[in-house]
Amino acid sequence: MTTFYDTHAHLDFPDFAGDLPETIERALAAGISKLIAIGTDFTSSRRALALSREYPQVHAVVGWHPSHVTAAPDDVRPELRELAREPKVVAIGETGLDYHRLPGGDAGDGGAAAREYRSRQRRLFDQQMEVAAELGLNCVVHQRDAFDDVLSAMKPFAGKLRGVFHCFGGTPAQARAVMESGGLVSFTGIVTFRNAGVVRETAAAVPAGRFMLETDCPYLAPVPHRGKRCEPAYVRQIAETVAGARGCSLEELSQMTCRTAEEFFRGL
């Protein structure tokens, strides 16, 4: 059976508390041979690390999600450095910028609260990129409604680290902008949604070596599981759709995406 990796799975979320061993079994049975558990704050990152110790197939990414910025310490660097030195940590994240829900209602137009929130997110993002660059790790980047700001925040780190724009839902032109910054994209179950023609177009256009596959589970279950809890086994449906869009075989897709992940995630 062809092999794929789930490069972004929230395995530490309570959604999996009842059946994680079975969930991992199903992933392995579906040919999903490596799973990356990703943290969203330090507690979650520590849980991801614990899972990486417990399961040989699980690796960990540690970091602080921009949507949880208000709970973050002013300086995440000291603790992040410690966490990131643990064995089986393969990258920093998820980090980035998310302007989808700014404080102050619709004051995304420049209200003081929104401005302050954005600049806190930016500091949090910068600190994580600093640690990543220091330790020679790449970053798993989350962005929502903040595409241009993420690209410009990453510019000073060009040549020091690369970012994967995870859960990529952009156009081929946006994907090209990511590539030009030295970055990568990765595709979730969104690529299987009926109304996501543009994402399939992007998945067809991105060169080999510049994209990976992920579930972002428990979110974004691909068709035919859409709306239910997502899990790593469903990388298979994502792979089938991406292979179909690119007109390549599953074997070719397996080779290109696994190799890309091994190059991007240190020690995977």
Ligand SMILES: [Zn+2]
């Ligand atoms: Zn995520």
